[in-house]
Amino acid sequence: MTPNLPIQLEFSNKYDSAHALQYFHKHRAGLARRLSDWRDRQLARRALQLAGDPGLVLDLPCGAGRFWPLLGEQPNRVILAADNSPHMLEVARREMPPALAGRVHTLHTSAFAIDLEAASVDSIFCMRLLHHIADPAHRLAMLREFHRVTRDTVIVSLWVDGNYKAWRRRRLEARRAGRPGENGNRFVIPAATAESEFASAGFAILGHHDFLPGYAMWRVYTLRKLA
Amino acid sequence: MxxxxxxxxxxxxxxxxxxxxxxxxxxxxxxxxxxxxxxxxxxxxxxxxxxxxxxxxxxxxxxxxxxxxxxxxxxxxxxxxxxxxxxxxxxxxxxxxxxxxxxxxxxxxxxxxxxxxxxxxxxxxxxxxxxxxxxxxxxxxxxxxxxLIGRLTVRRVIDPVIRLAGQVRGRDSMHELAPPLAPEYGDDELGQLAGAFDQAFGQLRRAIERERLFTSDVSHELRTPLMIVGTSAELLLRGELSGRARRQVERIAKAAGEMRALVEVFLQLARAQAAPAAPEAAVSLAAMAAEQGEVWGPEITARGLAFVVVSEAAMPGVWHATLLRAVMGNLLRNASHYTERGEIRLILDAGGFRVEDSGPGIAADERERLFDSFVRGSAARGEGLGLGLSLVRRICEQQGWRIEAHNLAGGGSCFSVRLGRF
Incomplete structure (x- = not known):
């Protein structure tokens, strides 16, 4: 892998304008979705608290701005929102709550070569991206880039093993072996692997929160950059 | 704890x-x-x-x-x-x-x-x-x-102090959008401390901005007179000149050229962001090595040293020409200044390039301050203010390149530049 050639991920091409709008409404329909959205926010809130309530947060990828109201709960916080898809940014900007208008600044950039100088934000808030990246080298490249851009902490969510859902998924995959799955762009990363990758990218783990311990795969890690 | x-x-x-x-x-x-x-x-x-x-x-x-x-x-x-x-x-x-x-x-x-x-x-x-x-x-x-009450008090009093210390650490590098610290703390002693930090960082930011603007203005203003000096010298060289006068004018032309390159570098460094190189100003590592070899090869050979360019591996990609030229040129100049005999090698590898010499090497106590401004080796010689390596470091910092210096096992020193972001 050469540092100059930006890494492109397969899944990131699907976010055109219509898809982006659909994505914006996705988390607002149905009771189960609402409940899971509520739990997502709770996890994010706890992770931010663990990170010491950072003042300048880079929301990457921000998607349709789903976490902006949450990030804006701290009145003094400034949010830098970045996404690889200009359509997502456009939809997010259009649907942005007016109260946040002055505090969210959007930025079109890739997570692998963030268009910011070294140590320019307090924290990088990276929800639901790492589980899309299968190649450990790509994950490490991204974590290293996070290490460069953050001044203090990184919050990442990913799918880890050691729970019922991951076990069922592995069984399903074993049964379907040979046939390509239709949802082949999301991956479970063993917790031990993820943690050793964090360490080799120069992060210490401050703590983690599980979506539903023992059952769900989602886990949110709060990492602190080591000098 | x-x-x-x-x-x-x-x-x-x-x-x-x-x-x-x-x-x-x-x-x-x-x-x-x-x-x-x-x-x-x-x-x-x-x-x-x-x-x-x-x-x-x-x-x-x-x-x-x-x-x-x-x-x-x-x-x-x-x-x-x-x-x-x-x-x-x-x-x-x-x-x-x-x-x-x-x-x-x-x-x-x-x-x-x-x-x-x-x-x-x-x-x-x-x-x-x-x-x-x-x-x-x-x-x-x-x-x-x-x-228990002591713990609570400590948490109430000390934890915010620790948090503030964490927020202040390394804050000078932060994005200009970074919010002030004071509103996060109450209207108490800590709030006042946070406010004082905000003020200090504001002043620091303004001072850096002023310096940047000054460097940019000065470099910009110097461009025209330097251009005039350079072209005038070239015009003079085309006419009839005695041998001695020709040598002097050649020196003037060369110095004017070097100064123009330096001014270009300052101008680039003064730009706020590490802007990507314009296509016409981008150059591959191999091409720059060839160019610098032509510039420095004769000069180094004239001093009785051997000069070799080794290509261990080809690195793809293009880099900012002015800045890469400044880094490579300064390292070669530095090597040729401090080497008495032997050879100077410019080695291209997969992650960047290295400049190795057979000089005295870098003294342990000098290694720390090697890249500071106006610091010259104890065996300083030749002209120059000692700005070269500090300029190299600033370019590397701005471009996200990494530079390291160490001594070679067989004597001599090695300056290694890793291109690309790390």
């Missing part, structure tokens, strides 16, 4: 010491008072009992039977063994400790007979033991409470 927070530990410790002192004095006072009261009360009670005995004896002539746990000994009138512990009694109230427990004892003489009234302390002792337990328990509880 405690080792790294001496202040927190000290607050906690003083809380607990103060509580231990106050609770200790209290406990001691309670026990002392209880002791004094016990003696007074029991003494009085026994004296009353003895008066009753005396009245009965004097009026009825008999020794009354006592109820309520007291025992009456009259050795001269009652056939009854006197406990051994009562051997050395003296008239009046006293406490006696014998084999079978402690006793309150009152001795009086009635009509020449010794009347000894004794009351076992056991029941009272049990109550006293309970009192001691309560007092000691209260003392320990007070210390535990002090520890």
């Amino acid at each position: 405690a080792d790294k927070q001496p202040l927190a530990r000290r607050i906690l410790l003083s809380f607990m010491l103060l509580t231990a002192l106050i609770a200790g004095i209290n406990a001691w006072a309670i026990i002392a008072v209880v002791h004094v009261v016990e003696e007074d009360l029991i003494g009085d009670e026994m004296r009353q009992e003895m008066e009753m005995v005396e009245t009965v004896y004097l009026t009825e002539g008999r020794i009354p039977d006592l109820t309520g746990g007291s025992a009456l000994y009259v050795p001269t009138l009652k056939a009854q063994p006197l406990p051994a512990a009562f051997a050395g009694l003296h008239p009046g109230y006293q406490e006696v400790v014998g084999e079978n427990g402690a006793w309150h004892v009152l001795e009086t003489s009635i009509e020449g007979h010794r009347f000894i009234l004794a009351r076992n302390q056991d029941a009272f002792e049990a109550r006293e033991q309970m009192l001691y337990k309560v007092v000691v328990g209260g003392f320990l509880l007070a210390i535990v409470l002090a520890w």
Whole structure:
């Protein structure tokens, strides 16, 4: 892998304008979705608290701005929102709550070569991206880039093993072996692997929160950059 | 935690010491008072009992039977063994400790007979033991409470300080959108401290911005006169010139060229962001190595040194020409300045390039400050202000390149530049 050639991920091409709008409404329909959205926010809130309530947060990828109201709960916080898809940014900007208008600044950039100088934000808030990246080298490249851009902490969510859902998924995959799955762009990363990758990218783990311990795969890690 | 927070530990410790002192004095006072009261009360009670005995004896002539746990000994009138512990009694109230427990004892003489009234302390002792337990328990509880309140206070006072310290660390590099710190803290001493940091960082930012603008303005203003000097020298060289004058004009043209390159670098560095190179200003590593080889090769060979360009691996990608030229040129200039004999190698590898020489190497105490401005090697020679390596470092920082210097095993030094972001 050469540092100059930006890494492109397969899944990131699907976010055109219509898809982006659909994505914006996705988390607002149905009771189960609402409940899971509520739990997502709770996890994010706890992770931010663990990170010491950072003042300048880079929301990457921000998607349709789903976490902006949450990030804006701290009145003094400034949010830098970045996404690889200009359509997502456009939809997010259009649907942005007016109260946040002055505090969210959007930025079109890739997570692998963030268009910011070294140590320019307090924290990088990276929800639901790492589980899309299968190649450990790509994950490490991204974590290293996070290490460069953050001044203090990184919050990442990913799918880890050691729970019922991951076990069922592995069984399903074993049964379907040979046939390509239709949802082949999301991956479970063993917790031990993820943690050793964090360490080799120069992060210490401050703590983690599980979506539903023992059952769900989602886990949110709060990492602190080591000098 | 405690080792790294001496202040927190000290607050906690003083809380607990103060509580231990106050609770200790209290406990001691309670026990002392209880002791004094016990003696007074029991003494009085026994004296009353003895008066009753005396009245009965004097009026009825008999020794009354006592109820309520007291025992009456009259050795001269009652056939009854006197406990051994009562051997050395003296008239009046006293406490006696014998084999079978402690006793309150009152001795009086009635009509020449010794009347000894004794009351076992056991029941009272049990109550006293309970009192001691309560007092000691209260003392320990007070210390535990002090520890808890101390912890809470420390959290309230020290944690925000630690948080503020974390927020201030490395803040100078932060994005200009970074919000001020003060609003996150209340209108108290910490808020004032945060406000002071905000102010200091604001001043720092403005100072850096002013310096950047100044460098940019100066570089911009210098471009035109330098261009005039350069082109004039070139025009002069085309005309008829004597040998000596030609050499002088050639030197002027070369110096003007170098100065223009330097001004270009300053201008690039003064730009706020590491802007990607324009396509016409981008160059591959191999092309730049060839160009620099042509510039520095003859100069190095003229000094009696060998110059070789080695290509270990080809690195794809293009880089900012002006900045890459400045980095490579300065490293080659530096190598040629400090090398007396042997060779200078420019090596291209997969991650960047290295400049190796067979000079004296870098002294250990110089390595730290090697890339500071105006610092020159102890064996300084040639012209130059010592700006070269500091310029190289600033370019590398801005471009996200990484530069390292170390000594080679066989003598000489190696400057290694890793291109690309790390």
